[in-house]
Amino acid sequence: xxxxxxxxxxxxxxxxxxxxxxxxxxxxxxxxxxxxxxxxxxxxxxxxxxxxxxxxxxxxxxxxxxxxxxxxxxxxxxxxxxxxxxxxxxxxxxxxxxxxxxxxxxxxxxxxxxxxxxxxxxxxxxxxxxxxxxxxxxxxxxxxxxxxxxxxxxxxxxxxxxxxxxxxxxxxxxxxxxxxxxxxxxxxxxxxxxxxxxxxxxxxxxxxxxxxxxxxxxxxxxxxxxxxxxxxxxxxxxxxxxxxxxxxxxxxxxxxxxxxxxxxxxxxxxxxxxxxxxxxxxxxxxxxxxxxxxxxxxxxxxxxxxxxxxxxxxxxxxxxxxxxxxxxxxxxxxxxxxxxxxxxxxxxxxxxxxxxxxxxxxxxxxxxxxxxxxxxxxxxxxxxxxxxxxxxxxxxxxxxxxxxxxxxxxxxxxxxxxxxxxxxxxxx
Amino acid sequence: xxxxxxxxxxxxxxxxxxxxxxxxxxxxxxxxxxxxxxxxxxxxxxxxxxxxxxxxxxxxxxxxxxxxxxxxxxxxxxxxxxxxxxxxxxxxxxxxxxxxxxxxxxxxxxxxxxxxxxxxxxxxxxxxxxxxxxxxxxxxxxxxxxxxxxxxxxxxxxxxxxxxxxxxxxxxxxxxxxxxxxxxxxxxxxxxxxxxxxxxxxxxxxxxxxxxxxxxxxxxxxxxxxxxxxxxxxxxxxxxxxxxxxxxxxxxxxxxxxxxxxxxxxxxxxxxxxxxxxxxxxxxxxxxxxxxxxxxxxxxxxxxxxxxxxxxxxxxxxxxxxxxxxxxxx
Numbered sequence: 001x002x003x004x005x006x007x008x009x010x011x012x013x014x015x016x017x018x019x020x021x022x023x024x025x026x027x028x029x030x031x032x033x034x035x036x037x038x039x040x041x042x043x044x045x046x047x048x049x050x051x052x053x054x055x056x057x058x059x060x061x062x063x064x065x066x067x068x069x070x071x072x073x074x075x076x077x078x079x080x081x082x083x084x085x086x087x088x089x090x091x092x093x094x095x096x097x098x099x100x101x102x103x104x105x106x107x108x109x110x111x112x113x114x115x116x117x118x119x120x121x122x123x124x125x126x127x128x129x130x131x132x133x134x135x136x137x138x139x140x141x142x143x144x145x146x147x148x149x150x151x152x153x154x155x156x157x158x159x160x161x162x163x164x165x166x167x168x169x170x171x172x173x174x175x176x177x178x179x180x181x182x183x184x185x186x187x188x189x190x191x192x193x194x195x196x197x198x199x200x201x202x203x204x205x206x207x208x209x210x211x212x213x214x215x216x217x218x219x220x221x222x223x224x225x226x227x228x229x230x231x232x233x234x235x236x237x238x239x240x241x242x243x244x245x246x247x248x249x250x251x252x253x254x255x256x257x258x259x260x261x262x263x264x265x266x267x268x269x270x271x272x273x274x275x276x277x278x279x280x281x282x283x284x285x286x287x288x289x290x291x292x293x294x295x296x297x298x299x300x301x302x303x304x305x306x307x308x309x310x311x312x313x314x315x316x317x318x319x320x321x322x323x324x325x326x327x328x329x330x331x332x333x334x335x336x337x338x339x340x341x342x343x344x345x346x347x348x349x350x351x352x353x354x355x356x357x358x359x360x361x362x363x364x365x366x367x368x369x370x371x372x373x374x375x376x377x378x379x380x381x382x383x384x385x386x387x388x389x390x391x392x393x394x395x396x397x398x399x400x401x402x403x404x405x406x407x408x409x410x411x412x413x414x415x416x417x418x419x420x421x422x423x424x425x426x427x428x
Numbered sequence: 429x430x431x432x433x434x435x436x437x438x439x440x441x442x443x444x445x446x447x448x449x450x451x452x453x454x455x456x457x458x459x460x461x462x463x464x465x466x467x468x469x470x471x472x473x474x475x476x477x478x479x480x481x482x483x484x485x486x487x488x489x490x491x492x493x494x495x496x497x498x499x500x501x502x503x504x505x506x507x508x509x510x511x512x513x514x515x516x517x518x519x520x521x522x523x524x525x526x527x528x529x530x531x532x533x534x535x536x537x538x539x540x541x542x543x544x545x546x547x548x549x550x551x552x553x554x555x556x557x558x559x560x561x562x563x564x565x566x567x568x569x570x571x572x573x574x575x576x577x578x579x580x581x582x583x584x585x586x587x588x589x590x591x592x593x594x595x596x597x598x599x600x601x602x603x604x605x606x607x608x609x610x611x612x613x614x615x616x617x618x619x620x621x622x623x624x625x626x627x628x629x630x631x632x633x634x635x636x637x638x639x640x641x642x643x644x645x646x647x648x649x650x651x652x653x654x655x656x657x658x659x660x661x662x663x664x665x666x667x668x669x670x671x672x673x674x675x676x677x678x679x680x681x682x683x684x685x686x687x688x689x690x691x692x693x694x695x696x697x698x699x700x701x702x703x704x705x706x707x708x709x710x711x712x713x714x715x716x717x718x719x720x721x722x723x724x725x726x727x728x729x730x731x732x733x734x735x736x737x738x739x740x741x742x743x744x745x746x747x748x749x750x751x752x753x754x755x756x757x758x
Contacts, residue, residue: 033560035679037568173728199728203680205671206687208446208602209439209718209730215600216435229680232570236674240580240602258570262676266580296501301494301567303505 023067025091034074046313048299056291061324062334077101093341100176111135116342126413128375134426137374141275145378146251147180148401163192171225173199204230211237224250231259239266256308260385268387275380276315277363278392280306284359365398371427431596439719445605447711448612452667453688454703456660461697463632463656466547470555472685477562479668479677481523483571486516491565513575524661532653573672578603608670690738696751713737
């Protein structure tokens with residue numbers, strides 16, 4: 001009798017925990033614990049809050065409620081794969097692995113399972129080639145776009161000529177941190193600057209050697225590819241040696257409030273790349289306040305709204321929702337499958353009119369996705385930190401990266417992957 | 429003399445000071461190992477927890493705010509006051525002493541006479557518990573720690589030495605590192621005096637040698653454990669302040685324990701001066717190696733070279749530079 005009761009309770013619990021089958025299911029491989037929790041929390045909050053907004057304000061997407069399946073990875077690749085395996089059978093439409101390591105592990109799995117992956121601004125850069133990576137998307141920008149946008153910014157502030165300038169790349173000594181090296185080397189040949197590479201081992205709590213070297217060599221510019229504690233320590237060390245902050249520029253994963261606030265007023269002037277807007281001066285935040293915050297339905301404490309990483313999470317969710325709408329239009333059904341979601345992502349078109357109608361005018365670049373191009377046009381902008389106001393300010397428009405250089409690198413890398421894995425053209 | 433010579437000196441001095449920062453962490457390990465033979469895996473997390481507690485008290489943060497808000501639907505975050513730094517440090521120290529009582533009462537008391545490996549495993553469990561507990565109590569966002577210590581290169585020194593050679597920009601020394609060195613010297617001197625010249629200090633050493641024998645002569649093992657864990661909590665607080673001032677208080681602070689391990693291997697697990705000297709050797713060694721060899725082999729040598737250096741010392745002195753030689757009679 002007891003066993004029967006227990007079994008009934010277990011079944012009820014499992015049923016309650018599983019999404020209703022008619023829901024549109026979005027797994028969130030988040031990390032609210034571990035060394036990178038401080039960055040994982042705002043992204044996860046932004047991602048979840050946007051789906052809550054869509055449910056509360058619009059009654060779901062095309063009338064079907066969105067269901068979020070949050071799974072804690074701790075930014076650990078093994079746990080990320082476990083999360084994927086445990087959620088893929090629940091109707092998951094698209095995965096945001098939120099880690100380059102997890103993305104690399106999931107590419108073959110998700111491809112075999114027919115579930116799309118969206119690694120926005122991270123992951124395997126050459127996945128932008130949709131002809132090889134049919135299920136993987138990394139719009140609107142990838143690491144190599146980022147490297148090129150940083151160099152383009154330096155070109156712009158130097159009147160188009162950076163030959164003879166010295167640029168140091170300080171990077172997280174991992175697969176992620178090494179991503180921009182090839183692009184920066186190719187661009188160095190093209191533009192004639194001298195590139196110095198300075199790796200920092202995980203976690204990056206101690207960087208005295210690297211910054212003493214920068215102080216000795218006095219490079220004209222420092223570009224950073226950091227993550228976690230490496231970022232605030234690097235920015236603090238730059239302040240300590242009185243390196244001109246306006247000559248210090250980080251990738252979008254080195255450009256959140258968490259990275260600059262610990263360094264205090266000295267961090268003013270530090271620049272970071274971005275592929276979406278900063279701050280909370282967008283109409284969508286009024287809706288988030290009304291439908292999510294005021295109703296007590298925020299995913300977290302509600303104290304991250306408008307921060308860089310919250311915005312990024314919200315942007316990722318918004319792009320997922322727009323892809324669902326596109327898929328619903330293409331297939332004429334509201335309750336879509338992962339394969340239909342893939343079609344929606346491949347046909348996604350983000351125009352400024354659409355962004356404005358969503359309450360996000362000029363929040364991100366206008367772009368469209370195609371079968372061949374899963375990475376979008378590779379547009380990005382530059383934001384600059386102002387410690388006094390505690391805000392990031394956009395100091396450039398979304399401008400293009402050097403696709404002549406990057407496309408050749410993408411083609412080369414993806415062709416090697418296709419040959420290695422026997423992948424035939426996906427677009428013919 | 430050439431600029432290269434002065435830059436080498438600069439690297440050595442900065443290595444010494446970085447080494448002192450490592451020593452601050454290593455000291456906590458030494459204190460507990462010396463008094464109980466336990467390698468306290470939780471020492472790094474204790475530094476994180478102590479620093480989180482300090483910032484929380486200083487900024488008037490409501491502990492367990494997220495939990496309270498979730499359960500009761502409230503919106504509590506701050507009390508609305510700020511606590512002066514010195515008082516906040518004393519209160520944080522009080523929390524660490526309370527923590528020592530709790531550890532003794534609920535963990536160590538039940539493990540008297542167990543093998544050291546059992547106690548080590550218990551500290552692993554404690555570390556993971558504290559990671560989660562700290563997040564629950566104070567939140568996992570990065571916190572800014574400001575206790576008024578100056579930070580940044582010392583401008584006076586830089587200007588005074590900048591014309592010593594062509595191409596030399598003057599010596600760079602971080603003010604925070606200099607403060608850390610001064611604090612570490614005072615801390616070590618106090619601990620040595622306490623350990624060697626006070627009744628309680630001698631009792632600590634007696635317990636470390638043989639806790640059964642110490643019990644038989646009337647030394648309270650439980651009191652000693654509370655004292656030693658309190659001291660380790662105090663050292664963790666100092667280390668947390670110094671490292672937290674550099675990077676903000678965040679989870680990665682707990683990983684500085686990884687930098688203390690080669691220091692312990694080199695200096696010995698039972699020597700307070702060994703922690704300082706070991707730290708300085710590791711600091712100078714890794715910085716010099718990175719400076720001289722790093723550029724030729726791709727850099728980022730410091731993490732692994734510290735362990736190579738410690739292993740080299742171990743080959744010749746398995747007990748570490750200052751560790752006690754263990755002679756077991758059969």
